[in-house]
Amino acid sequence: MQQVGMIINETLRLYPPAVFIMRQTYKKVMVGSLKVPAKTQLFLALTAIHHDKEIWGEDCNEFNPDRFSEPRKHIAAFFPFGLGPRTCVGQNLAMIEAKIFLAMIIRDCSFSISPTYCHSPIMFLTLQPQHAAQILFRRISC
């Protein structure tokens, strides 16, 4: 289950369904050394942070679930469910659901991506595969 969680986290790092989140300052604030006036809209690009070489290293665009075996250096390096008081209320449900679903599949089946699959993520409200994701399942015989 721990490894399944690492695989799901790495998928959410590379392809966060919510590509960005927005915030608006209600008063003058300092962000590091930056003075941000009141009523400024801040656009927080998850994809940029999730693919930052300084945070994730040279292989930041590679799928490597092992990077989640170590504790994160910075809490805000990975936030597919948002952060702070408005963090996703469905986070635990979504993660448990995904873990159970994936664990049930790999118990009985092996799977690979179909040759018909065309890698073309698109943002359509959320990030999703533009031409769907065709997957080939094979039942594992005992």
Ligand code: HEM
């Ligand atoms: C993979 C699945 C999901 C992802 C990636 C996701 C992502 C997010 C993100 C990034 C936010 C923060 C938005 C912001 O800060 O502006 C959020 C908020 C929220 N999510 Fe999710 N979510 C997921 C599943 C769910 C599920 C299953 C539920 C409900 C059962 C849910 C309910 C909510 C609600 C109600 C909020 C608003 C919380 C608030 O503003 O106080 N989400 N979600």
